[in-house]
Amino acid sequence: MAESLGARVIHEKWQDDFSKARNTAIEHAKSDWILFMDAEVKKEDVAKILPLLNDDTVEAYIFKFVNYGGSNVSDDFAQIHYNFKLFRNNGKLKYVYPIHENLKNVADDREPIYKKADITMLSDYLLKNPNDMFQHVNLGVEYFNAGEYRKANTTAGTGSYKTRYMIAFCYEKLGQLHDAVQEYTKLLIAKPGYGQVFRKLFEIFVKNEKPGTVREFFDKYVEKTNPANQEICRFITHPYIIVLQQQTKKPSFL
Incomplete structure (x- = not known):
């Protein structure tokens, strides 16, 4: 399906290591920026992401993710966490750890220079859909x-x-x-x-x-x-x- 829509698909044997899989994708990327997309990212969100690429002071952006579900008051409603999803393709940034992988500047042995991506998708959505x-x-x-x-x-x-x-x-x-x-x-x-x-x-x-x-x-x-x-x-x-x-x-x- 992805190929039929114009995507280039890279095949790699699974090695029980999420970082290796992500780093393989990084090695094949040709653009200046890399965005690891999830199913919840919608086409209309691209307009919010594009301006982030103009900031020359950062290497990466952290995105906010909200997981709904659970069985008590802190889990019942949501768990919020932040992940690196958008970053420069500068040859220095790679994922580390086989599970709960995280982004690192491996060339300089430090975390990326980053900012939080201030994108409030639900608020914008509700401006257009106030009865949802x-x-x-x-x-x-x-x-x-x-x-x-x-x-x-x-x-x-x-x-x-x-x-x-x-x-x-x-x-x-x-x-x-x-x-x-x-x-x-x-x-x-x-x-x-x-x-x-x-x-x-x-x-x-x-x-x-x-x-x-x-x-x-x-x-x-x-x-x-x-x-x-x-x-x-x-x-x-x-x-x-x-x-x-x-x-x-x-x-x-x-």
């Missing part, structure tokens, strides 16, 4: 991982359970505990078996309420026969309640 709620959530996730919790709350919308959970957690991070409790409670009404929300409520309550009040609340609302809530039930009777109770008191939420 899925991408609103994705942009909210990026703000969340960057610690910009106010922007995350105003961007993400109120769609899925995970989105509403993120909004509640943003309120918690901002110290708006009344709002956080209110959002967590609304989420529990919509999805009573959401054990992770019970645990978040427990953490807030136990830091701000008397142990007896916390126990009374969970005796009333936690379904003890549900296996998903066993961890919560064990936690309620743990001495941790007493330890947390010794912390500074805050306004009541119950």
Whole structure:
């Protein structure tokens, strides 16, 4: 398929080394710059990348990547990492390490002179597609991982359970505990078996309420026969309640 579209395909035996595979591609490259493309790079992004080639002070650019998925609050929404994807074809830059490969100036034995490529694709997309709620959530996730919790709350919308959970957690991070409790409670009404929300409520309550009040609340609302809530039930009777109770008191939420 690639050849049919005009690409030159290089065949190389796989040697259990990602750097070797990438360096083979570098050796066959003839242009002044090299861009390792992924499936998420779209044709319209080229206009954002081209101006980067005019900066004579850098050897490479780091691109931001967002992977969605996971099972807890930091993984649930996204994992953000940065990789070298655009760099000069100057004969000095090669990939090192067989796995988790990284770019290095092997001629001068140092990391490349680089900048972060400030390309916010989702923001530009939403200017043209303001009603795409899925991408609103994705942009909210990026703000969340960057610690910009106010922007995350105003961007993400109120769609899925995970989105509403993120909004509640943003309120918690901002110290708006009344709002956080209110959002967590609304989420529990919509999805009573959401054990992770019970645990978040427990953490807030136990830091701000008397142990007896916390126990009374969970005796009333936690379904003890549900296996998903066993961890919560064990936690309620743990001495941790007493330890947390010794912390500074805050306004009541119950």
